Amino acid sequence: MKFAVLVFPASNCDIDMFKAVEDTVGEPVEYVWHTATDLTPYDVILVPGGFSYGDYLRCGAIAQFAPVMAELHKAVESGKFVLGVCNGFQILTEAGLLPGALIRNNRLKFRCHPVDLVVENNRTAFTNGYCQGETIRIPIAHGEGNYYCDEQTLERLKTNNQIVFRYQGDNPNGSVENIAGVSNERGNVVGMMPHPERAVSELLGSADGVRMFTSVLNAWREKNGAAIGR
Amino acid sequence: MKAKVYVTIKQNVLDPQGNAVQGALHSLGFGEVAKVRIGKFIEVELNAADRAQAEQQLKAMCEKLLANTVVEDYRFELEG
Numbered sequence: 001m002k003f004a005v006l007v008f009p010a011s012n013c014d015i016d017m018f019k020a021v022e023d024t025v026g027e028p029v030e031y032v033w034h035t036a037t038d039l040t041p042y043d044v045i046l047v048p049g050g051f052s053y054g055d056y057l058r059c060g061a062i063a064q065f066a067p068v069m070a071e072l073h074k075a076v077e078s079g080k081f082v083l084g085v086c087n088g089f090q091i092l093t094e095a096g097l098l099p100g101a102l103i104r105n106n107r108l109k110f111r112c113h114p115v116d117l118v119v120e121n122n123r124t125a126f127t128n129g130y131c132q133g134e135t136i137r138i139p140i141a142h143g144e145g146n147y148y149c150d151e152q153t154l155e156r157l158k159t160n161n162q163i164v165f166r167y168q169g170d171n172p173n174g175s176v177e178n179i180a181g182v183s184n185e186r187g188n189v190v191g192m193m194p195h196p197e198r199a200v201s202e203l204l205g206s207a208d209g210v211r212m213f214t215s216v217l218n219a220w221r222e223k224n225g226a227a228i229g230r
Numbered sequence: 231m232k233a234k235v236y237v238t239i240k241q242n243v244l245d246p247q248g249n250a251v252q253g254a255l256h257s258l259g260f261g262e263v264a265k266v267r268i269g270k271f272i273e274v275e276l277n278a279a280d281r282a283q284a285e286q287q288l289k290a291m292c293e294k295l296l297a298n299t300v301v302e303d304y305r306f307e308l309e310g
Contacts (some may be wrong), residue, residue: 057287057296062295065295094298101300103244106244109246148243148244148300174246175246
């Protein structure tokens, strides 16, 4: 299985994401620059955090039209697995690959600390290694992670089981119904504000993010037949 | 042709910046302030054959990039 880590100007979690793949599943991983026009060699595409294009206009607004994004739409269409973290999540919502939008934290503060998350849906490609309802500890680092969607969209998210993570206890940003992460209807695209790539070792304070990566490896193996093993 | 584009946060969407500024105005003694909403003002100079074409172009720009219609409204004025 081959991973891609997309890199936009001012992405800054790309190296963490790359290392997390190496450290958790050890599968091949490559950086893919935002000007790339082919994502066909990759099975999983990771959209990392940062401040793509300086967050000009809105977070993710300009990144959504980078050349690689047309390829990302095709990859999603073909059922490949896509994970957007933090700015990556913002980019995926701006691009319309995930519902809703991320707006300014309700208390205007940039929040940077670990949070407890409840796994609300363990049937996505990235969460199959967690238990339904499990609490995991993953750090956040964002000023604009306040997830918003209108009533109809929220109902649709609930009906289709698209709410993947919720904040437990204190909601750090004022998001609708404590939402921390969502998926698309098909479940092959997941976006989340917390950073699982920063929680891949007890030395980092938590290893709860590891299973995001092992989950997608499982999902890929399942899709491609159990015979393909390492 | 010159256009002025106004992008505003939808009424039912929280505007934390606006709320903070409202609080600041109150603490400055402007108790009469009932509500503050902060938006964006964008000036665009464009080449268009006529107003109808310019309006069409601006609408497309707003829908595609200048506003995120999930959380924002937009309107624009053409000068001249």
